[in-house]
Structures are given as C-alpha cells and as structure tokens.
Amino acid sequence: MKQAISIAILVLALGSAFYVxxxxxxxxxxxxxxVEEAGENGLFVYYFDMGKDCSTCLNLESYTHETLTxxxxxxxxxxxxRWRVVDVDxxxxxxxxxxxxxxxxxxxxxxxxxxxxxxxxNLSRIWELVYDKAxxxxxxxxxxxxxxxxxx
Numbered sequence: 112m113k114q115a116i117s118i119a120i121l122v123l124a125l126g127s128a129f130y131v132x133x134x135x136x137x138x139x140x141x142x143x144x145x146v147e148e149a150g151e152n153g154l155f156v157y158y159f160d161m162g163k164d165c166s167t168c169l170n171l172e173s174y175t176h177e178t179l180t181x182x183x184x185x186x187x188x189x190x191x192x193r194w195r196v197v198d199v200d201x202x203x204x205x206x207x208x209x210x211x212x213x214x215x216x217x218x219x220x221x222x223x224x225x226x227x228x229x230x231x232x233n234l235s236r237i238w239e240l241v242y243d244k245a246x247x248x249x250x251x252x253x254x255x256x257x258x259x260x261x262x263x
Contacts, residue, residue: 157219158196178251220258
C-alpha cells in the first residue's frame with residue numbers, strides 16, 4: 112500500500128513538474144497583500160489548503176507549524192519568517208495554484224525581496240514523510256535552514 116501511494120505521489124509530482132515547465136506563459140508568483148503593500152523582504156512559509164481536511168492533511172499543517180515554533184521561534188518573532196495558512200479555494204487566493212504549480216495541499220517556502228518572489232520551493236516530500244513526524248519535522252527544518260541561509 113505504501114508503495115502504491117508513493118508511486119501515485121511521484122506520478123502527480125512529475126505531471127505537475129511537466130505542466131509547470133512546459134508552460135510558456137509562466138509568470139512570477141504574486142506576493143501576498145501584506146508583502147506587496149509593505150514591500151518587505153523575508154521568508155514566507157505557506158501551508159496551502161484546499162478542499163476538505165482529512166487527518167493526514169491536518170498533520171501536514173500542524174507538523175509544519177510545530178517545526179517553525181520549535182526551531183525558528185526567534186525568526187518568527189522578528190519576522191524573518193512569516194507563517195501563513197492560505198485556503199486556495201477562496202477566489203482571491205486562487206492565483207497561488209498557478210503561481211506555485213500547486214495540485215494538492217502543499218507547504219511552500221517563498222523568499223521575497225522588495226515585495227517580489229525571488230525564489231520558492233514546494234516541499235514535495237511532505238506527503239512521503241507525513242507518517243513519520245520526526246522525519247517530517249527534520250525535513251521541514253532542513254529546508255527552512257537552507258532558505259534562511261540564502262537570504263541576503
């Protein structure tokens with residue numbers, strides 16, 4: 112069963128990558144309103160929600176939030192990291208689906224400079240690791256560390 116789920120996730124990821132890479136009309140992601148208005152810099156950690164939540168989906172969100180509050184409390188407090196839960200089913204947030212190539216609930220790290228996305232990473236391994244909380248949190252922590260290290 113685990114192998115079938117892993118294969119399904121891999122197929123979805125490859126299909127999404129092909130869709131994103133083959134699109135000639137790709138545009139830079141639209142910044143969230145608070146970044147756009149303030150023109151701020153920083154790392155946004157998004158949990159993109161869509162549709163009904165199952166217990167696994169709730170774990171994706173809670174494990175990510177727990178990782179941030181456990182390992183990055185100071186960066187959250189001084190706003191080097193901003194945590195956002197975004198429901199892409201809400202019309203004004205729908206652009207994120209295309210902007211970040213979303214096809215399911217996702218955790219995305221997006222680095223902004225002067226109100227524009229300069230780099231982002233969709234943490235695709237979250238679905239593979241969600242059944243092992245420690246491994247999930249290690250993965251998210253490592254990816255956030257990399258993203259923070261890339262900031263000017």
